[in-house]
Amino acid sequence: MLDLRMIRQNPETVREGLAKKGEDAGYLDELLTLDERRRSILTDVEKLKATRNQVSSEIARLKREKQDAQSLLKEMGVVSRQIKDFDEELRTVEREIQDQLLRIPNLPHESAPVGTSEDDNVEIRRWGEAPKFDFEPLPHWELGVNLDIVDFERAGKVTGSRFYFLKGAGARLERALINFMLDLHTGEHGYREIFPPFMANQASATGTGQLPKFGEDMFKLEGLDYYLVPTAEVPVTNLYRDEILGMEDLPIYHVAYSACFRSEAGSAGRDTRGMVRVHQFNKVELVKFVLPETSYDELEKLTNNAETVLQKLGLPYRVSEICTADLGFTAAKKYDPEVWMPSYGRYVEISSCSNFEDFQARRANIRFRRDKGSKPEFVHTLNGSGLAIGRTLAAIMENFQQEDGSILVPEVLRPYMGGVERVTPGL
């Protein structure tokens, strides 16, 4: 959420920022009109309330002294009705303002490359070499089925499309990846592990920006105020909703494993095969709460933390700096580490590292206090996948496949696999 006072003071800056995101900011005029209306009502009604408070204590005094207060009572009846009318209008106006504010995207950071579509994202670095195969490599959905470690067909029967079972060594690899990543981020990168609820309520989903605009992307439980989390970002960021943190608390680094549930509304027909785009996947997520002045350094570090996972696994990747048009609703700045996926013949997003500045903090009301006695300020929040497990597994299968259809297990995972070096049929 943007600061209404900031919008009021710099409407042009806001307009320009939104334009860079490809957002038609025509609604700003209406918003500013509502804002003026609100402040005008506020002035009037508060004046009336001041009168009411004053006269009410006068009435109290008269009653105490057993004197007649009839005329004042009558007078206040009128004032009271006026207040009620104003308050009602005020409520309506404020609801409308809030509604609009919650639908305005974050402004891009000045360093984000300006662009009009994802084609304008900028590759800023590349690591590792795409493997050269002297045989015909298979896509992971064929490799997995051949080895009997992934089962899409039965998942279709048991649940539906865009789900899969992992079996045997496939299931174990998934678990190994989760543990490896959690151990790496807690052990070497200084994150504290969180195991969050996999459902969150409406206030939380609003805090991180999924609601009100993107409710269609989430699964909602029927008759309950619960959403299946689309990412651990939701529960973990909302850990500190409506709290004021102390300087000694910051920065906070959390790493959380969660299953992620996405309806993938509107993506029918895309990536229909394989494990790349599914309704449920596992992810290890990094979340940071930091001082505003440090958040861009923190973003670089966060991105590096995600890249370290890929490097340790030996997976070739590149990092894209996301352009203004592709930043999405909440981010001011974003880097996407993308893994090489042989079956796609291109790099595929496997993480997404964002600085939201105070956009989420303002929605979720997460603040900190610099010194005793100073005003609370909003923290900056960041997050990034570290990494998406399902896509990592797919990338491992494809990049490390052997001519005989087996898959080499990256060395760092072997301790988590009971020493297994290669996935072969029957494991």
Place this chain on the structure above:
RNA sequence: GGAGAGGUGACAGAGCGGCCGAAUGUGGCGGUCUCGAAAACCGUUGGGCGCGCAAGCGUCCCGUGGGUUCAAAUCCCACCCUCUCCGCCA
């Protein structure tokens, strides 16, 4: 799911419909005392919004949202959460 109790400031804990943004205690901060510390004593100690260059003024906030009233932490309604007992259960 059934029965009951309760949600007040950083915490603990009072609070007759008007004198309550709220007693008191603890903690925090500043000070006195002390070589220093402890103790004791004194003072101080929330957030949002609006107006204002500022000092400041006003207003709202006692789980949340409505309502009654000239006036609500205090009365009414709905919802949420916590605790105890019973039932069920991984």
